[in-house]
Amino acid sequence: MAMLLSKNYFSFQIKRCFQRQQFSGVYTWYNGIEWKCRKRILRNVLSVLVGASATCGAFLYFLDQSVQAMGRDAHPPNYPWDFDGFFTSLDHSAIRRGWQVYKTICSTCHSLRYVRFMDLVDVSHTKDEIKAIAAEYEMLVEGVVEYDDGTPSTTSQMAKDLVTFLSWTSSQEFDQRKQMFIKGMGLSVILIASVVHYSRFLWSHIRSRQIAYIPKEKY
DSSP states (O other), X not given: OHHHHHHHHHHHHHHHHHHHHHHHHHHHHHHHHHHHHHHHHHHHHHXXXXXXXXXXHHHHHHHHHHHHHHOOOOOOOOOOOTTOSTTOOOOHHHHHHHHHHHHHTGGGTOOOSSXXXXXXXXXXXXXXXXXXXXXXXXXXXXXXXXXXXXXXXXXXXXHHHHHHHHHHHHOTTHHHHHHHHHHHHHHHHHHHXXXXXXXXXXXXXXXXXXXXXXXXXXX
């Protein structure tokens, strides 16, 4: 009788454990299949996007090359400059002559940035010559300019206005660029919020699932 009860008990336990494993295995298999399907869909979408981007990029590149080939734009020639070699230096006489051309003609429209008068000492001019050249330029003096709107023409005010004007000349699309940046940031915030909300909604069933532990019953 004891032997019969023990056999029935062990067979019952084995059958019950097998049913639990089979029941949990169904959900595990289903979750694995669902994750594989989503992974495959994501991989296919990324492949399509990469292929479309590469195709559009290649199309635009060849279109641009064809337009350039058909254009009649003049290109500057490549002159054999004597200072392009590895062991050649600049011609200081040519530097001095170039300074004269710049001072006479080019300085009315173009300015030299990060270049001081003292940088030309012992290069194309002597120290006394540079002092004489620097003395020709007039410094800012209060009242030298009369503003149309009646603003007091102090030295600091003229310097600030000059800096503002030069900033505009270096970047004439300054205001438009800032407006586009603000609009782009606003659209980016909306898009990021939408993507985050959709992502939370997409994975909510996985994040909110609960795993219950059912201990074995004692017999």
